[in-house]
Amino acid sequence: MVAPLGRRLLAEFVGSVLLAAVVVGSGIAAQRLSPGDVGLQLLENAAATAVGLFAVILMVGPVSGAYLNPVVTAADALFGRVSRRDSAAYVVVQVAGCCAGAVLANVMFGVGVVTVSGKHRMSGGHWLAEVVATAGLVLVIFALTRSGRGATAPAAVGAYIGAAYFFTSSASFANPAITIGRTLSDTFAGIAPASVPGYVSAQVVGGAVGYLLVRVLYPQITAAQAAKAVLPHPTDPVTATCPGDLSKPPAAELSTGGAR
Helix, strand or coil: CCCCHHHHHHHHHHHHHHHHHHHHHHHHHHHHHCCCCHHHHHHHHHHHHHHHHHHHHHHHHHHHCCCCCHHHHHHHHHCCCCCHHHHHHHHHHHHHHHHHHHHHHHHHCCCCCCECCCCCCCCHHHHHHHHHHHHHHHHHHHHHHHCCCHHHHHHHHHHHHHHHHHHCCCCCCCCHHHHHHHHHECCCCCCCHHHHHHHHHHHHHHHHHHHHHHHHHCCCCCHHHHCCCCCCCCCCCCHHHCCCCCCCCHHHHHHHCCCC
């Protein structure tokens, strides 16, 4: 049965809150646990983000699909699975959730409620890195769903983002919502508001590149297959019984498809 839009939006909001809290909170903890060692701080932040993202996707995915990212939402809309109305609503709650999650992390660690970041990340290398990171994220998600391996997406997405912390110069934000949220914390994971337009623009370009790559590499992707991103979840009476390899119900795929 399809979850009502309100329930799906709540799932996206909760997931986005937790995602931002994980990213920002682990960054603050890393600074305190490993003062003066930026490399170790980045490793701790990346590891917590990768594992936390895995858990969050599993938590809310069966309800909303665990998009948690406006670019992924837009890509799924282009594939014809999410309506414009629903995708617009998703984007609003994703941004609100990430902002709330950053504030939550600030409060938990006693650094104030809102501390606007002064960390500028404005260079051609940073922007190119965001194009690469976002394109790769979209490709990972929809390559898995197109090939009937959607149940592995939580693990794959977490692993990709964790790795991209190190192979990109931008530390792989790859998400406009989390980029905006991270402006509210002047800590390790923060980004100055002035850097946001460049990052978000690069992420949009990266999303478009990823979408085109999926179209070229997997030209037969259908709306039903796109519905399984990021996690198999019921969307309508037809696709609700057609996740994964299109022969098993969502519960069966999740229980046999391995960690996502």
